[in-house]
Amino acid sequence: MKEFTIYPAIDLRNGRVVRLQQGDPKRMTVYHEDPAAAAEQWVAAGAHWLHIVNLDGAFGEQGVRNQEAVAAICQALQGTKTSVQLGGGLRSLADVELAFGQGVSRVILGTLALERPAALREAIQRFGAQRIVVALDVQGKHVVVRGWQENSRIDAWLAIRQMIQSGVRILIYTDISRDGMGSGLNLEFARQILDNVGIDLILSGGVNSLDDLRAAKQIGAAGAIIGKALYDGRIDLKAALRISEEPC
Numbered sequence: 001m002k003e004f005t006i007y008p009a010i011d012l013r014n015g016r017v018v019r020l021q022q023g024d025p026k027r028m029t030v031y032h033e034d035p036a037a038a039a040e041q042w043v044a045a046g047a048h049w050l051h052i053v054n055l056d057g058a059f060g061e062q063g064v065r066n067q068e069a070v071a072a073i074c075q076a077l078q079g080t081k082t083s084v085q086l087g088g089g090l091r092s093l094a095d096v097e098l099a100f101g102q103g104v105s106r107v108i109l110g111t112l113a114l115e116r117p118a119a120l121r122e123a124i125q126r127f128g129a130q131r132i133v134v135a136l137d138v139q140g141k142h143v144v145v146r147g148w149q150e151n152s153r154i155d156a157w158l159a160i161r162q163m164i165q166s167g168v169r170i171l172i173y174t175d176i177s178r179d180g181m182g183s184g185l186n187l188e189f190a191r192q193i194l195d196n197v198g199i200d201l202i203l204s205g206g207v208n209s210l211d212d213l214r215a216a217k218q219i220g221a222a223g224a225i226i227g228k229a230l231y232d233g234r235i236d237l238k239a240a241l242r243i244s245e246e247p248c
Helices: 035-044 064-076 093-102 111-115 117-127 156-165 187-196 210-218 237-245
Strands: 005-013 016-021 024-032 049-054 083-087 106-109 132-139 142-145 150-155 170-175 200-204 223-226
Touching: 005 024, 005 035, 005 064, 005 200, 005 237, 016 035, 024 035, 035 049, 035 064, 049 064, 064 083, 064 093, 083 132, 093 106, 093 117, 106 111, 106 117, 111 117, 111 142, 111 150, 111 156, 117 132, 132 156, 142 156, 150 156, 170 187, 187 200, 187 210, 210 223, 210 237
Parallel strands: 005 049, 005 223, 049 083, 083 106, 106 132, 132 170, 170 200, 200 223
Antiparallel strands: 005 016, 016 024, 132 142, 142 150
């Protein structure tokens, strides 16, 4: 059984930690005014990775305050054993380089990966497949892009095959209809991916309980991202992290 990693999510909007329902910016709850303090909270609980999303960048905005927040988080994590993966608005290799320069360990590509496969391949060649993650954000059967605001009309399976051919080894799969809803992960489609593709699959969207995490581990996922359930107190991070050590 492969290692199973828990990723506390820190979604940034205008320099604050927020959660959206189904990616809708009009359905937003603010949880922290200080992103670095939020990060330190999860580090203190034992998190080895943080999953950070620059929502401003994902929505095509400049997001200066979010960039400052990412830099502050990376600075706060210096000297710890916690790493950061960052997604949202990384639409060029220059954006990727900037993220790594801030201290991010992995970047997550979505729109760029789907629309510019040559750039995706170049990113993997330059930085390595373990540092370049692709977000597979799915609505129905199709992949959505640009902060989940646009349906690409590209079939999810076609997108997966394209990513594999480009050298992708880590995918984050999100069923956006479940994100922020506490309705549980879409394990059926996740299992289909794992049964047909040799890849590390991180699951996101709808984690509501420790049982959701155990189920994700049981089917062979490489990890799961937890957002709203952490901030609402439905999941205790220390308890979630212990699942990584549980026998299957």
